[in-house]
Amino acid sequence: MKSKAVFYHAGCPVCIAAEQNIAIALDPERFDVEIVHLGDAKHRVAGAEAEGVRSVPALVIDGVAYHINFGADITALR
């Protein structure tokens, strides 16, 4: 069974770079990667925060948040 990975971003340049180089780099045999733009999908912000996301871009793998560089604080996206 594949693991679930969610890449949260907000369309910022730092986010796009991370998306194109990290999110896309995950092994498709092992991960279902969902890309979520929190600027567009505001209803996903609370869920991201509950998973531990404090800033974007962030990658959540199996429920654990990894912050990749720093684009924007999630409080700016609520």
Place this chain on the structure above:
Amino acid sequence: MKSKAVFYHAGCPVCIAAEQNIAIALDPERFDVEIVHLGDAKHRVAGAEAEGVRSVPALVIDGVAYHINFGADITALR
């Protein structure tokens, strides 16, 4: 041809978690992943800094550094 990815860490708990969940998650069909423990391999610190690594754990893909969460400042590893 595979891309080169280098995961720099220092053995800290944050580093180990990132290694086991991010570095290991990269697609082996597209990436040759090298794991470098900067605490053991001090001669690699200068090169990591030249690639833009400011803290560990960090993943460098095709020469671009991505800092994943925060374990230790690289200046503490010189």
